[in-house]
Amino acid sequence: MSGRINRCTYWVQVFIRYFGRAMNKCRLTFNVKSLALVAAVGLLEDEEHVKKAVDLNYESLELIPDYCEENHLDSYQYWNYCTDEKMSGKAVKRIG
Structure with a gap:
């Protein structure tokens, strides 16, 4: 069980690292804040x-x-x- 959790934790960290890099590219260009982006995506789904x-x-x-x-x-x-x-x-x- 702990092996599965460790693998899951690893992939979450990889995703966050990748997502963070992608967000930094947007942030440099458009100065987008993470919370504002999450809110915008949520509103577009509504x-x-x-x-x-x-x-x-x-x-x-x-x-x-x-x-x-x-x-x-x-x-x-x-x-x-x-x-x-x-x-x-x-x-x-x-x-x-």
């Missing part, structure tokens, strides 16, 4: 939460043009563009 979030995003999209108009801001709904290589922000190609 279909009701995902549906509410998507619905709320679509409702919010409808509010943005009104807010911009009230505050004298320019608003371009569904406007995506590429910028030039020097990142001047100048639109060079409209997408979509």
Whole structure:
């Protein structure tokens, strides 16, 4: 019995070591915290939460043009563009 536990403990340690390396790669790129990642995965598995979030995003999209108009801001709904290589922000190609 103890041999089986030792083998299991060994593989858990290997998994944690491997997972830790993978997490560190993400952390360096995106500064992801382990607890936040676990929470995000849990929320993505919750279909009701995902549906509410998507619905709320679509409702919010409808509010943005009104807010911009009230505050004298320019608003371009569904406007995506590429910028030039020097990142001047100048639109060079409209997408979509």
